[in-house]
Amino acid sequence: GAVVSQHPSRVICKSGTSVKIECRSLDFQATTMFWYRQFPKQSLMLMATSNEGSKATYEQGVEKDKFLINHASLTLSTLTVTSAHPEDSSFYICRAGGGGTEAFFGQGTRLTVV
């Protein structure tokens, strides 16, 4: 299958700082990007959907000013967690779709805010 690279795989940051997570599609053009969050022993929850060149569409209850999504090119999308707090600690996963019938996941990023 297609390759989606997510970086970093783990990050620890101090409370109040911002963290950027990158998601790259390595061998296809990702017209649609999804960002998910997963709490321990819980489902993946969709946070937002973005189409290249457009503003992201956020799911209900997700703060768009806190979770900034940029999808400026067909191979890169970023999620920035601004002014992170311990409750933002979670596993974040991107998923890239290229216009076909399947979308591909990145490896995920474990964020710990201390």
Next chain:
Amino acid sequence: GDSVTQMEGPVTLSEEAFLTINCTYTATGYPSLFWYVQYPGEGLQLLLKATKADDKGSNKGFEATYRKETTSFHLEKGSVQVSDSAVYFCALSVAGGFKTIFGAGTRLFVKA
């Protein structure tokens, strides 16, 4: 709303044992159903899928049948291997789109 419920893990089996991971769903309309697998340190990968009632998805010895009458899509494998140790996610999508709803995941440990 649409949802997916799968059995809690972890599931621990010996090599060559039979595996079943239960999954049931609630959805309006006619969803497509999926099983994803996540190996340690890797992203989720599509394992198999079924798009309509009575379809059977299969891959790498794993099978799941779309049962509309019981709203289920249980994952089975006749003889598991140590390399099957991973987290398995049941999921559904509706309206043919990428928007997918996931179960909580079931961790499988296979002992040699």
